Amino acid sequence: MTGPPAAQGRSRGTEQEQPGRGASPHPGSTDPLSPVRHAADLTPLGAWLAAATDRLRAAGVASPRADAEQLAAFVLAVPRGRLALLDDVTAAAARRLDDLVARRAQRVPLQHLTGVAGFRHLDLTVGPGVFIPRPETESVVEWALTELTGSAGARRPGPLCVDLCAGSGAIALSLAAELPGATVHAVEVDPAAVVWLRRNIAGTGFPVTAHAADIAAALPESLTRLAGTVDLIISNPPYLPDADRHTVEPEVGEHDPARALWGGPDGLDVVRTVVGVAARLLRPGGLLVIEHADGHGVSAPELLRADGRWSHVADYRDLAGRDRFVAGRRGASREPRS
The missing domain is CATH 3.40.50.150 (Vaccinia Virus protein VP39)
Incomplete structure (x- = not known):
């Protein structure tokens, strides 16, 4: 299973504040941490993680926060440790994440969702x-x-x-x-x-x-x-x-x-x-x-x-x-x- 297209998250700070992180000054950048996004198309990542964690916990998943973070890292094509650098995710990424969380809440193994x-x-x-x-x-x-x-x-x-x-x-x-x-x-x-x-x-x-x-x-x-x-x-x-x-x-x-x-x-x-x-x-x-x-x-x-x-x-x-x-x-x- 391959990861989704990049360009689905917005990093904290600006290009000037995050030198060397691959941020692009051009609109439409495909870098997953690009700061160039339209606010109307974005979902706060922190809020999404909190809601996903609650949903997985209610479904009886043993490690709800860790699973939510691993799904986010998979969809955004970034290491899990870099999620802290992201403020928002695109609407398309949020929809895919919601679908994966729904399947995880049905107790489909995390590894089946990521393929790894x-x-x-x-x-x-x-x-x-x-x-x-x-x-x-x-x-x-x-x-x-x-x-x-x-x-x-x-x-x-x-x-x-x-x-x-x-x-x-x-x-x-x-x-x-x-x-x-x-x-x-x-x-x-x-x-x-x-x-x-x-x-x-x-x-x-x-x-x-x-x-x-x-x-x-x-x-x-x-x-x-x-x-x-x-x-x-x-x-x-x-x-x-x-x-x-x-x-x-x-x-x-x-x-x-x-x-x-x-x-x-x-x-x-x-x-x-x-x-x-x-x-x-x-x-x-x-x-x-x-x-x-x-x-x-x-x-x-x-x-x-x-x-x-x-x-x-x-x-x-x-x-x-x-x-x-x-x-x-x-x-x-x-x-x-x-």
Whole structure:
């Protein structure tokens, strides 16, 4: 999704007061901060933000002011931090903003309205059909990166990494961006999500290989040939228990793909599949990292320990103090415990 035309806001001060900010002395300037506007065509930005915030708050949006500001920054094609430099917006911009706020009040995700989701150092293209990456997953990636770059077992040049249940490619692309020389594979089953995955790989230019594959079925040859050689398997699989279907926020339940959310009665059905695939692909000592629901802080590590093919199993919390992911290293045993 692209931003709207510029020339939709008026900056505080005059051209003389704001040198170097790109203001134009010519009427009809297309600079978003141009002071040249007719008052009759303008809406005070501060008043619009206040009204939009109230509307979003009444609709139950969790961060109404932040969302209003991000929508304004998107429509005006300026960084959010520069909104303070604007006094007014054009009538056309105000109409578009009102439309976006109305949709946000209907609990359409902010990222679907702007077409972008930020994740670590990346701006990813997202929309209907793909899971929107969450901030808490960033801490999972951070931990895995630290393990790979700081542990003797993974200091070999160019680690081989596989992201299972890759969705938009947030994890895989972060690994490729932040691990120079890494070979990264991203595996996704949902055809709609694969479209977004490939779009983000092409858009960022990072060397990630996409696989459209169902890890619960027979793995394709492109993955089986990696057996016993992978340094890192990382996954943010569907992990919400089915019983939570009526408790999630509308942005999640109505807009994230169901296939990316629900993990069976206990939320661990896909996690079990990931564990089995990881045991097949990882080299001895290779690292497995799986994100899980905050209610899985005991059951997820127990699952790995009971499997019998994992050492150094531990569970870790995110920055909010919630149980967030389990990790372990591939042991010597080739078969799971019966």
